[in-house]
Amino acid sequence: MCNNNAMKKYTIFVSLLAIVPLCFVSKAYGQLSPGFYDNTCPNVQAIVRSTVINVIVQDPRMAASLLRLHFLDCFVQGCDASLLLDSSGSIISEKGSKANKNSARGFEVIDKIKDQVETICPGVVSCADILAIAARDSTSSLGGPSWLVNLGRRDSLEASLSGSNDNIPDPNTTFETVLSKFTSQGLDMVDLVALSGAHTIGKARCSSFRQRLYNQNGDGKPDATLDPLYGAGLRIQCPRSGGDQNLVNLDPVTPIQFDNFYYRNLVRSRGLLNSDQTLFTNQASWKLVEQYAGNKELFFDQFVISMVKMGKLFPLTGSDGEIRRNCRRVNK
Structure with missing residues (x-):
């Protein structure tokens, strides 16, 4: 049997172990709240x-x-x-x-x-x-x-x-590589698929996806997962050489509407970036893509959850860092 002193030391040790995860969570997510500026800058x-x-x-x-x-x-x-x-x-x-x-x-x-x-x-x-x-x-x-x-x-x-x-994440990389970059931040596959839905708006440069049009696997052939008709239209906008900075809508259907057409495009093999289309061709994530494609509200709900989660990644709080007067440079 343990004596009283040994038992006290063990209890203290276990208590310290219990605190460690809490310390990590505090460091990772900080103390943030929606009403932080209610009194100091309400407008x-x-x-x-x-x-x-x-x-x-x-x-x-x-x-x-x-x-x-x-x-x-x-x-x-x-x-x-x-x-x-x-x-x-x-x-x-x-x-x-x-x-x-x-x-x-x-x-x-x-x-x-x-x-x-x-x-x-x-x-x-x-x-x-x-x-x-x-x-x-x-x-x-x-x-x-x-x-x-x-x-x-x-x-x-x-x-x-x-x-x-x-x-x-690079737009030309594999699903596994993109996922690893998300998990290294404390985000998971659901977050990856949901946050990728931000590509329902915006544009991408031809240099970000040209290889899909002409030489996906180094064999001089276009990406087999790219819809041929969609690819033909993209080749008009992005020639084999030149035009690197030409911009193409990430969502060709509703490019300035935040909706779930991004996922509907993926189901039709019309994802612009390789990192987008792999969400549907990968066995681990295709089901989520299909669900979001069929249910906009489901996508919106998860997008909010994942955005809030991402926004809490390792913030500086308390006396750490500073409040910059000019966002482009530190105060001193």
């Missing part, structure tokens, strides 16, 4: 929404761009606005990464929102939170779902170009 969400809607009326594509900025940010160091930092001093901007260079856009919209917010609530609202709110409002402005955005993030003091190069 922040109205300001963001007004600006986002006005911009999207002029440029509907900006909805997809702002939504993508939140994704690109959260997958590198967590949702901390590191993506927004320009190169300066010891900082090498993430804007020059493979996924972002000549692709990520909407930074000037975030600047505009930040300037307005700083006028009424100086030093209160983080750039990371502005990104999260703008992503929600971009989605709902084109007919997609809305949700309560958890707030209270703080802004990073550094960027990670290598993190952006390594963590953002």
Whole structure:
């Protein structure tokens, strides 16, 4: 039998073990809440929404761009606005990464929102939170779902170009590789399929999918999973050489409506990117694609769940980081 001292030590040890997962959860998800600015900047969400809607009326594509900025940010160091930092001093901007260079856009919209917010609530609202709110409002402005955005993030003091190069899924990669990048962030296959539905809006450059049209497997033949008629139309827009920056709608049916046509396109072998179409050709995920294709509300419900989950990835809270006055540079 154990003596009393041994039993006390064992009890303390077990108690410490029980605390470890809680510490990890706190570090990973932080203390965020929808009402974080209710007393300090109650008009922040109205300001963001007004600006986002006005911009999207002029440029509907900006909805997809702002939504993508939140994704690109959260997958590198967590949702901390590191993506927004320009190169300066010891900082090498993430804007020059493979996924972002000549692709990520909407930074000037975030600047505009930040300037307005700083006028009424100086030093209160983080750039990371502005990104999260703008992503929600971009989605709902084109007919997609809305949700309560958890707030209270703080802004990073550094960027990670290598993190952006390594963590953002490539449009030409395999299902397994994309899934591994999601799981490394604490997201699962359901999150992958649901968040990929953001491609129901927006555009992609020809360089992102040209191999599917001409040389998918290095044999000089188009991708066998690509609908031939759809592929023929794409080849008109994207010649074998040149036109790398030509833009094509990710959803050819309802390109500026946030709906479930993205999944309906996949079922018809009309996914634009290889990373999109593999969601339907892979045995692990095709059933989810089929379900979302047949039920828009089911997709919307899961999209909200996955967006909220992604928005909680490793935020800086409390005294970590700072509240940047200018989203493009640290305060000091």
